[in-house]
Amino acid sequence: MRRTRRNATPAYQRIQQAILRQIESGQLKPGDAVHSERELARIHGVSLMTARHGLSVLEREGVVVRRRGSGTFVGLPKIHFNKLASFTEEMAARGLQVTSKVLSFDVVATEQEAVARLALASDTRVIKFERLRFGGNEPFALETCFLCADDFAGLTREALERGSLFSILKYDYGIDLSYSDEEIDATSPSLSTARSLKLTAGVPALRIRQVIYSTKSRPVMYVLGLYRSDRYRLMVRRYR
Amino acid sequence: MRRTRRNATPAYQRIQQAILRQIESGQLKPGDAVHSERELARIHGVSLMTARHGLSVLEREGVVVRRRGSGTFVGLPKIHFNKLASFTEEMAARGLQVTSKVLSFDVVATEQEAVARLALASDTRVIKFERLRFGGNEPFALETCFLCADDFAGLTREALERGSLFSILKYDYGIDLSYSDEEIDATSPSLSTARSLKLTAGVPALRIRQVIYSTKSRPVMYVLGLYRSDRYRLMVRRYR
DNA sequence: AAGTGGTCTAGACCACGGC
DNA sequence: CCGTGGTCTAGACCACTTC
Numbered sequence: 001m002r003r004t005r006r007n008a009t010p011a012y013q014r015i016q017q018a019i020l021r022q023i024e025s026g027q028l029k030p031g032d033a034v035h036s037e038r039e040l041a042r043i044h045g046v047s048l049m050t051a052r053h054g055l056s057v058l059e060r061e062g063v064v065v066r067r068r069g070s071g072t073f074v075g076l077p078k079i080h081f082n083k084l085a086s087f088t089e090e091m092a093a094r095g096l097q098v099t100s101k102v103l104s105f106d107v108v109a110t111e112q113e114a115v116a117r118l119a120l121a122s123d124t125r126v127i128k129f130e131r132l133r134f135g136g137n138e139p140f141a142l143e144t145c146f147l148c149a150d151d152f153a154g155l156t157r158e159a160l161e162r163g164s165l166f167s168i169l170k171y172d173y174g175i176d177l178s179y180s181d182e183e184i185d186a187t188s189p190s191l192s193t194a195r196s197l198k199l200t201a202g203v204p205a206l207r208i209r210q211v212i213y214s215t216k217s218r219p220v221m222y223v224l225g226l227y228r229s230d231r232y233r234l235m236v237r238r239y240r
Numbered sequence: 241m242r243r244t245r246r247n248a249t250p251a252y253q254r255i256q257q258a259i260l261r262q263i264e265s266g267q268l269k270p271g272d273a274v275h276s277e278r279e280l281a282r283i284h285g286v287s288l289m290t291a292r293h294g295l296s297v298l299e300r301e302g303v304v305v306r307r308r309g310s311g312t313f314v315g316l317p318k319i320h321f322n323k324l325a326s327f328t329e330e331m332a333a334r335g336l337q338v339t340s341k342v343l344s345f346d347v348v349a350t351e352q353e354a355v356a357r358l359a360l361a362s363d364t365r366v367i368k369f370e371r372l373r374f375g376g377n378e379p380f381a382l383e384t385c386f387l388c389a390d391d392f393a394g395l396t397r398e399a400l401e402r403g404s405l406f407s408i409l410k411y412d413y414g415i416d417l418s419y420s421d422e423e424i425d426a427t428s429p430s431l432s433t434a435r436s437l438k439l440t441a442g443v444p445a446l447r448i449r450q451v452i453y454s455t456k457s458r459p460v461m462y463v464l465g466l467y468r469s470d471r472y473r474l475m476v477r478r479y480r
Numbered sequence: 481a482a483g484t485g486g487t488c489t490a491g492a493c494c495a496c497g498g499c
Numbered sequence: 500c501c502g503t504g505g506t507c508t509a510g511a512c513c514a515c516t517t518c
Binding site: 204 | 289302305306321323416417420421425426427443446456457469472474476477478479480
Binding site for chain 3: 010011012046047048049050053067068069070071
């Protein structure tokens with residue numbers, strides 16, 4: 001059987017990408033049937049289990065719907081459930097330009113909650129910074145970010161203002177992110193927060209507390225986000 | 241090789257249940273190593289792929305954490321991410337008694353948004369009812385529920401007051417639910433809603449709009465929920 | 481070096497849906 | 500009936516972590 005070279009993209013991911021390309025190019029529209037598992041296996045020269053593995057991830061993201069006895073079909077457009085994306089990526093998906101303003105940047109030693117969520121010793125110093133996030137010149141969210149100060153010693157305010165945090169982690173620190181655990185509720189923003197977000201008083205905000213983990217299952221950062229509820233909503237899929 | 245009888249619980253689910261039992265019984269604590277994939281395969285007399293399949297679902301729910309080269313470990317206790325549970329089940333997990341009060345129950349023909357979300361023809365009549373949900377005598381949420389009136393003709397207010405909606409669907413209509421797609425934001429509840437939830441004016445609520453699908457991928461019900469943010473928060477895991 | 485999880489094969493049978 | 504997705508086998512090699 002054909003062998004793949006080491007360290008290449010796994011076959012099941014190549015199959016996913018092939019399907020995503022077909023959807024993005026308009027070749028497949030919502031409701032259309034995707035190639036069957038057996039066809040995908042034959043087309044890509046892989047076994048049935050491998051083709052199935054590729055589809056299963058796309059299904060959990062809502063990209064495709066599988067119906068036993070019937071087939072696999074393209075899901076509703078532009079909805080990706082339970083997908084951890086950077087703010088930059090989310091806005092790009094909506095065709096909006098992102099800008100960010102770093103409101104503060106400090107190293108602090110008294111952030112008990114953040115330190116606990118990052119599973120660090122209680123006296124650990126953390127980098128703390130606040131960013132106001134704009135999509136197409138409109139404020140969307142105020143994010144407060146915490147990272148272990150020792151692990152990310154070289155991280156500066158200037159770097160943050162230049163590029164996206166996700167890429168800094170990847171290219172400067174070799175850290176790939178894999179998932180985030182999030183706690184979501186609603187809150188009345190403080191006066192200063194409301195002013196930053198240009199919210200009229202009394203309008204609620206969506207509060208998302210997320211702990212983001214690396215591919216090695218280590219907590220990397222804790223983010224407290226306050227989102228304008230009229231501009232941003234969370235899409236989630238839950239399973240029985 | 242040993243054959244399983246038809247229509248039995250799949251092997252990968254039996255493996256999941258075995259692990260969940262070990263955790264619930266206290267035999268395994270957070271951080272403890274679960275049996276390795278090869279051990280599980282041997283213990284349950286299945287192949288490696290089957291044991292892996294079982295673990296992968298538990299991993300996506302946050303029950304276990306897998307670390308390549310190292311092992312599989314029990315995750316943090318009592319947190320099940322992205323799990324579609326009935327209100328009754330969620331409260332039971334917290335040890336709270338559930339009561340519900342049906343505030344209204346009608347068949348209506350003018351609910352455009354609900355009809356659209358259920359993918360029904362625009363003139364379809366739907367059952368619409370509101371329930372106030374209590375956990376341990378405290379109001380948690382106000383839910384407005386919509387179902388196709390033709391498909392659930394026998395559904396009455398009395399049945400709702402007796403038992404949980406999920407079990408009515410299962411035992412009276414033979415419908416098993418499989419997942420829900422949800423849209424989450426924050427809102428200021430109306431005066432009457434605030435009164436029902438015993439909220440002081442101006443306190444925000446978490447708004448969850450969910451479309452719940454059957455195992456046959458058909459939308460079954462649309463639920464608009466307003467949750468007291470101080471008593472309820474949503475736990476979600478998102479993937480890169 | 482030994483053990484772990486991650487990818488993959490080349491088949492098999494079952495359950496279900498639509499024609 | 501045939502094609503679909505769902506479950507499953509009995510192996511293989513790779514990449515990684517721990518010792």
